[in-house]
Amino acid sequence: MTDGVTAAHGTGGHGEPADAPVSAWVLGADSGGSGLRITLAAVPEGGAPQTVGTVTSTEPVRTGAQGIDAEHMLAQLVPAARELLERAGERAQAAGLRSVCVGAAGMATLGGQLRAELPAALTREFSVRRIALAADAVTAYAGALGQLPGAVVAGGTGLIAMGTDLRNWRRADGWGHLLGDCGSGAWIGQAGLQAAMRAYDGREGGSAALRERAEAVFGAPLSGLPAQLYPRTDRPAVLASFAPEVAACADRDTAASEILRAAAQEIATAAAAVCPAEEGVSVAVTGGLFRIGEPLLAPLREQLHRRAPHAHLTEPAGDPLDGALLIAARLSSDALRLPQDPALLSLT
Amino acid sequence: MTDGVTAAHGTGGHGEPADAPVSAWVLGADSGGSGLRITLAAVPEGGAPQTVGTVTSTEPVRTGAQGIDAEHMLAQLVPAARELLERAGERAQAAGLRSVCVGAAGMATLGGQLRAELPAALTREFSVRRIALAADAVTAYAGALGQLPGAVVAGGTGLIAMGTDLRNWRRADGWGHLLGDCGSGAWIGQAGLQAAMRAYDGREGGSAALRERAEAVFGAPLSGLPAQLYPRTDRPAVLASFAPEVAACADRDTAASEILRAAAQEIATAAAAVCPAEEGVSVAVTGGLFRIGEPLLAPLREQLHRRAPHAHLTEPAGDPLDGALLIAARLSSDALRLPQDPALLSLT
Known part of the structure; x- marks a missing residue:
């Protein structure tokens, strides 16, 4: 399942030193047709999340008659998060995860089971306080533009545009x-x-x-x-x-x-x-x-x-995984400004 | 399998009397996504085929890995032809079928098994002398324009254009x-x-x-x-x-x-x-x-x-089943002018 663990490296463009005081440890995940990527980041006080490790699985989370399979996602997410915390050292393990953001393709229409089961399971496993479940178009937005108002077009085999004035989301x-x-x-x-x-x-x-x-x-x-x-x-x-x-x-x-x-x-x-x-x-x-x-x-x-x-x-600042980390980081300090939406960005 | 037998009625626009001397009995078939229609016609000397009966099946002929299933088509075609000859009376039964034209959707690309097996089987069953296997676009052409040069567009869920100068077929x-x-x-x-x-x-x-x-x-x-x-x-x-x-x-x-x-x-x-x-x-x-x-x-x-x-x-004179009958009738008197083609109109 676990296909690779990258060495720790910074993601942010803000250049905090690696030894700035860590205010929280947060987890971001990006689930799509080519698999699942999970990253642990340290968030310095008021700063950008600093990636400390990533686990990549090339096994896409299954979609069944009930939508995206929550159990199959947890079976990959939980061991990966444990492994990343362990590698991050004692400080991280002692502090635990403050927040998690899971971005997934199909979240808006097929995310019912994830919304019903993922938050309780993650709280049980990691005592995590705040959890965000996001459509991949929302994590793409956050990765590209952060918390600025605007529009992001995510294009591959398919194409979707997502925009926000920070009050509502618009999709096309x-x-x-x-x-x-x-x-x-x-x-x-x-x-x-x-x-x-x-x-x-x-x-x-x-x-x-x-x-x-x-x-x-x-x-x-x-x-x-x-x-x-x-x-x-x-x-x-x-x-x-x-x-x-x-x-x-x-x-x-x-x-x-x-x-x-x-x-x-x-x-x-x-x-x-x-x-x-x-x-x-x-x-x-x-x-x-x-x-x-x-x-x-x-x-x-x-x-x-x-x-x-x-x-x-403008050039996108980062990718959907960066967006998931940014949402998790802002959530950890009650500074999330992207609008909540039951289908696109739901918070626990 | 047999869902309906229509009463005898004329199709031609040439108005031969029903009691004109019959020179041959011919069979036309039209196979497509909505089923199979089979018609027996009497061909007066030099005239247009006169329908004497039609059998309709709403069970489409199966397509498998080997293309259109010849056995499945014969299982419908042979009993229907027997039934139609029987209903047409002693004269028809004594004379037998002079020619048959089977038009089928997918004939050009999926008709290999039909071309390999249908002619011998029909000759064995009915001592039929001349057999034509045609793409549905060719029977649509013959039904619409007969043996005139020109172009016919057949449109439904899909769309194909077929044209001929009576030397070659062109398809678009x-x-x-x-x-x-x-x-x-x-x-x-x-x-x-x-x-x-x-x-x-x-x-x-x-x-x-x-x-x-x-x-x-x-x-x-x-x-x-x-x-x-x-x-x-x-x-x-x-x-x-x-x-x-x-x-x-x-x-x-x-x-x-x-x-x-x-x-x-x-x-x-x-x-x-x-x-x-x-x-x-x-x-x-x-x-x-x-x-x-x-x-x-x-x-x-x-x-x-x-x-x-x-x-x-111009208004089409008839439909693909009329076209199959016309091809069979012209074939019976060696008067077929539409061009032969291994994929689109093959003769035995």
């Missing part, structure tokens, strides 16, 4: 590859493969470059592609796997660059829908989608400027 | 709901549901009217729609079920009418890609999609005129 998209996820990796890859099929047919709107890339990846002739794609259960991931090919063609193929421009427009539209109106708020984009880089980011800056001219695009 | 789209089927029922329904989700989010491009219809059909709030759609195995059909709602909103909602206009453009694009260049060729559209009527047909006429001005849109 994240509805999956058939109902939305507009501008996501699956969306870009699908548009690229459709342009390849158009070229194969001789239909208007096709791209010879994308057809060539699709044949290189999936084999020629492309009439064999449906039989490869439809029987799979991870169809969105297969579609998303073609997104980097679209990006690689963008500098020499009009269809490819238009797909990225359209994706940028969708991403900016989702960000604008959730972004607070106040002047100077921050917008950040985070997640594997944006590794595409300039072919996507250049039109995105342009579209964001058009749709939310009052906002400015 | 029909790649399924993720890779194409652009302009199909699933495509229109999906675009409508995406516009509903946009309205729910407050994203640009949403439609309040489509949101209201989606809530009426799937329940409010629409945040529950993903959990209803994604676990289903018939997702394209669920998407297509919303297409009539989009059509019903088209006269009062800009987003809905734009979706139908975009669908019309896709349909015209597919037709133009397969339509022969010669002046005055016919284009026909057929299938359940076009029951949407004028909200789709009006922009389609306009788009077809723009993309294939040399072609003229």
Whole structure:
């Protein structure tokens, strides 16, 4: 289960010395399709959480008919937390955990069992006082922008935008590859493969470059592609796997660059829908989608400027695990300003 | 298995009297997702086939790892043909079947077992001399345009265009709901549901009217729609079920009418890609999609005129079962002019 333990290292950008007085020990967790990461951090008085160790499991927490399986998560979370406290030394073990934040994909709709069982179990095991259960889009937000008002777009195979004025959360998209996820990796890859099929047919709107890339990846002739794609259960991931090919063609193929421009427009539209109106708020984009880089980011800056001219695009400070730690740290000192929400960010 | 036998009735538009001398008895079959229809027809010398009886089964022929299951098809086809010959009387039984045409969805890619086993089995059972195995898009073509050069678009949950200059077949789209089927029922329904989700989010491009219809059909709030759609195995059909709602909103909602206009453009694009260049060729559209009527047909006429001005849109003469009968009838008198193709129209 436990696949790796990283050495202690600082995460914060605030540069507290490692020997500043620790006011609390906190735990952050990030659960998603690729597994579970759990980090222990020391929080200096009024400062940023300092990571002291991380445990990574590549076994994703199961989802069953009752939603995300609380028992399966606890079976990974509890031993990992014990191991991290032990490695952190006597001071940490004596103090115990002041707070925990667990961020999980699917928390909003499939987190009922977690909300019902996790807090009591963690209190029983670690005498922990304050527990936050967060949607992964909320930990992505906190990781990227901390407690500032603004909007964060998290993009990978899917895509969701989350915004807050620190009173309420607003969400846009994240509805999956058939109902939305507009501008996501699956969306870009699908548009690229459709342009390849158009070229194969001789239909208007096709791209010879994308057809060539699709044949290189999936084999020629492309009439064999449906039989490869439809029987799979991870169809969105297969579609998303073609997104980097679209990006690689963008500098020499009009269809490819238009797909990225359209994706940028969708991403900016989702960000604008959730972004607070106040002047100077921050917008950040985070997640594997944006590794595409300039072919996507250049039109995105342009579209964001058009749709939310009052906002400015900033680099995300950290990832969802950093966000979970930040929520846990702020919770430990009663300084959490991100709004509570029964589905998105519930506190015990 | 046998769900209905219709009374004898004529199909042809040529008005041969029912007592014209019969030159041959032929069988046509149409196999698809909603079941199997089998028709016996009498072919007068040089005339159009006259239906004498039809057997309908609502049990779709199974598709397995080896493709369309030949044994399962024969288990329905053989008893139905016997029953139809018996009902047609002594003359038909004495003459036997001169030719058979079986049209099936998936024939091109999944018809290997049918091509290997069906001809020998039918010859053994009925001493039939000539057998044609056709893709459903080919029987749709023959049903709509007979043996004229042109293009036929068959639209339902999916969409495929087939064209011929009587030398070769050309195909466009029909790649399924993720890779194409652009302009199909699933495509229109999906675009409508995406516009509903946009309205729910407050994203640009949403439609309040489509949101209201989606809530009426799937329940409010629409945040529950993903959990209803994604676990289903018939997702394209669920998407297509919303297409009539989009059509019903088209006269009062800009987003809905734009979706139908975009669908019309896709349909015209597919037709133009397969339509022969010669002046005055016919284009026909057929299938359940076009029951949407004028909200789709009006922009389609306009788009077809723009993309294939040399072609003229004609009413389809009949459906795919009529097409299978026509192929069988022409085959019986060595007058088949539609081009042979190993995947699309194979003859024995």
